[in-house]
Amino acid sequence: MDWNAFHLSLQLAAWTLVLLLPIGIVTGRWLAKTQTRARPWLQAFFALPLVLPPTVVGYYLLVFTGTRSPIGEFIMSWFGVSLVFSFPGLVVASILVNLPFAILPVQRAFEAVSNELHDAAACCGMTPWQTFTRIEMPLAWPGVLSAAVLTLGHTLGEFGVVLMVGGNIPGETRTLSIAIFDRVQAFDPLAAGRMAGFLLLISLVTVALGYGVLERRGQQRQKSA
Amino acid sequence: MLSIFLEHDSPFLGVDFQLPIGTLSAIVGPSGSGKTSVLRAVAGLLTTERSRVSFDEDIWSNTGARCFRPAYQRPLGFVSQTFGLFPHLTAAENVGAALTHLRRRERSREAQNCLDIVGIGGLADRRPNELSGGQSQRVAMARALARKPRLLLLDEPFSALDHSTRKRLRVELKRLQDALAMTVLFVTHDLDEAAELSETLVLLRRGKVIQQGPTRELLRRPSTVEAARLMNFVNLAKAKWAGSDASGITLHWGDVLLTAAKGPKSQPDDTIHWTIRTSDVFLVKDNHPNESSLGTILPAKVVEVIEMGSSALVSVIVNNSGGEVLRLQLRPGALHRHHLSKGSSVKIALHAQAMVLLDPSDASLSANRAKSKL
Numbered sequence: 001m002d003w004n005a006f007h008l009s010l011q012l013a014a015w016t017l018v019l020l021l022p023i024g025i026v027t028g029r030w031l032a033k034t035q036t037r038a039r040p041w042l043q044a045f046f047a048l049p050l051v052l053p054p055t056v057v058g059y060y061l062l063v064f065t066g067t068r069s070p071i072g073e074f075i076m077s078w079f080g081v082s083l084v085f086s087f088p089g090l091v092v093a094s095i096l097v098n099l100p101f102a103i104l105p106v107q108r109a110f111e112a113v114s115n116e117l118h119d120a121a122a123c124c125g126m127t128p129w130q131t132f133t134r135i136e137m138p139l140a141w142p143g144v145l146s147a148a149v150l151t152l153g154h155t156l157g158e159f160g161v162v163l164m165v166g167g168n169i170p171g172e173t174r175t176l177s178i179a180i181f182d183r184v185q186a187f188d189p190l191a192a193g194r195m196a197g198f199l200l201l202i203s204l205v206t207v208a209l210g211y212g213v214l215e216r217r218g219q220q221r222q223k224s225a
Numbered sequence: 226m227l228s229i230f231l232e233h234d235s236p237f238l239g240v241d242f243q244l245p246i247g248t249l250s251a252i253v254g255p256s257g258s259g260k261t262s263v264l265r266a267v268a269g270l271l272t273t274e275r276s277r278v279s280f281d282e283d284i285w286s287n288t289g290a291r292c293f294r295p296a297y298q299r300p301l302g303f304v305s306q307t308f309g310l311f312p313h314l315t316a317a318e319n320v321g322a323a324l325t326h327l328r329r330r331e332r333s334r335e336a337q338n339c340l341d342i343v344g345i346g347g348l349a350d351r352r353p354n355e356l357s358g359g360q361s362q363r364v365a366m367a368r369a370l371a372r373k374p375r376l377l378l379l380d381e382p383f384s385a386l387d388h389s390t391r392k393r394l395r396v397e398l399k400r401l402q403d404a405l406a407m408t409v410l411f412v413t414h415d416l417d418e419a420a421e422l423s424e425t426l427v428l429l430r431r432g433k434v435i436q437q438g439p440t441r442e443l444l445r446r447p448s449t450v451e452a453a454r455l456m457n458f459v460n461l462a463k464a465k466w467a468g469s470d471a472s473g474i475t476l477h478w479g480d481v482l483l484t485a486a487k488g489p490k491s492q493p494d495d496t497i498h499w500t501i502r503t504s505d506v507f508l509v510k511d512n513h514p515n516e517s518s519l520g521t522i523l524p525a526k527v528v529e530v531i532e533m534g535s536s537a538l539v540s541v542i543v544n545n546s547g548g549e550v551l552r553l554q555l556r557p558g559a560l561h562r563h564h565l566s567k568g569s570s571v572k573i574a575l576h577a578q579a580m581v582l583l584d585p586s587d588a589s590l591s592a593n594r595a596k597s598k599l
Contacts, residue, residue: 116305116307116309117309117311119265119268119270119296119303119305119309120303120305120309120310120311120368121297121311121322122268122269122270122295122296122297123268123270123296123297123301123302123303123369123378124297124322124323124325124368124371124372125297125298125323125325125326125372126297126322126325127297128297130325134322134325135311135322138313139311139312139313
């Protein structure tokens with residue numbers, strides 16, 4: 001069992017979640033309420049990682065954030081890090097790949113908050129921020145929780161884009177899924193099987209916990225009805 | 226005065242009217258007439274291309290001066306058709322949501338007080354899905370009243386309720402308005418509801434004000450054909466203007482001479498529309514003199530009798546009138562006492578005071594257009 005790889009996977013999942021969830025909430029909320037004609041295009045853009053092979057996303061990340069690219073040069077000169085074959089690069093890649101998992105459930109949840117409630121809140125004297133925090137967020141939180149669970153689970157198991165952008169550097173970019181691939185390549189099925197089983201268990205527990213919380217909340221609502 | 230001027234090109238909205246403060250006013254119109262849009266624009270939930278809304282000296286919006294106060298800054302309460310209660314909050318928390326400027330303890334005390342006012346103090350801990358339609362309406366009302374608004378806006382407040390709850394809550398609204406001396410503006414498509422509750426009435430159709438005035442006066446005397454149709458005046462007829470003197474205006478209705486106490490000025494032989502309420506057309510006995518305190522007595526023939534529970538609608542054609550049908554409302558008892566049936570000969574009385582002469586609606590519309598251009 002490669003504990004280093006497991007630790008790195010957890011770190012990657014945590015960073016992705018912390019950075020992506022606010023982006024998901026803001027973007028999902030905006031997409032739910034905006035009247036812009038570009039909405040279908042924007043939605044398509046955010047959903048792209050769902051339909052594109054991870055290698056394509058990884059390829060473009062390499063092209064646009066490589067050290068010879070203007071973006072890569074800029075990041076290197078300002079932050080002193082390279083986004084290719086490094087942990088920060090993995091986080092950026094992971095955020096991009098997980099955009100649909102963080103945005104779509106949140107968007108659907110905010111869409112379900114009716115305009116009538118917005119009107120009622122405004123006529124109660126609530127500012128838009130108060131309406132967001134006191135009315136919208138409490139009603140949309142199951143969607144936010146779903147987004148968090150999906151992002152976490154998906155990041156733990158992310159493989160293609162991690163391999164393309166990060167390669168396989170122990171302690172730096174070798175996550176658990178890369179380590180499994182590595183063990184299979186090295187004809188070590190026992191280690192690969194152990195890690196695969198562990199990853200399966202972790203993913204199952206994460207998703208089951210998320211669904212459990214949602215279900216308990218639903219039951220509480222039914223009881224109060 | 227609550228002053229409302231709103232203009233929008235598509236969908237069309239063009240209203241300009243004032244309502245007295247401290248009273249209950251109603252906007253009535255069929256579906257799609259723009260009444261909810263007016264209410265939402267007053268609340269600041271809808272913007273129109275041109276608008277000027279003010280309450281007393283307080284200007285809420287004025288597109289000319291680029292002034293617009295958002296809904297949360299307007300001192301008003303709003304109850305929508307489906308009440309808009311926050312589903313994750315209890316009744317008390319729903320009311321408390323309008324009291325965010327108060328401290329927590331003060332807020333819950335004031336919320337309880339508001340629930341007590343509307344008679345559901347015992348339901349403070351219930352969530353909206355545990356409340357009946359009538360109870361939800363009261364919570365919404367308590368929430369709207371919580372901020373002590375200067376204006377209370379109600380959008381079809383009783384339409385989602387059953388008949389008996391609706392009747393009970395109408396009485397309570399009237400009681401509440403009397404007690405708080407608040408300005409209330411509500412919209413409804415139900416003319417009876419508006420007649421029962423409001424002191425001032427605004428008739429709206431296709432985004433335009435057809436007529437506005439004190440409810441009692443307006444219900445008795447529509448000014449245009451359009452207004453009369455909107456208020457379900459089923460007796461609409463055409464006559465020729467014959468002349469006017471101190472006793473009133475004389476009309477030729479076919480070969481029949483009618484008198485109306487007042488009406489718009491016209492020229493001899495001009496066509497003029499007139500109407501009379503079904504309850505103002507009286508059936509008189511055969512031996513009744515032709516002129517009496519009841520008005521002009523006219524012989525007629527019954528063409529239809531429809532009995533509807535507590536009343537009956539009798540359609541008659543007055544002899545030599547040109548064939549236009551007049552309808553009168555009778556109690557079923559009177560129907561049987563007079564032995565009325567299709568083909569019966571009767572005498573009816575039309576009083577000059579009850580006769581309402583109308584501006585043709587096209588003429589009044591063009592007048593409105595000219596006024597709006599000014």
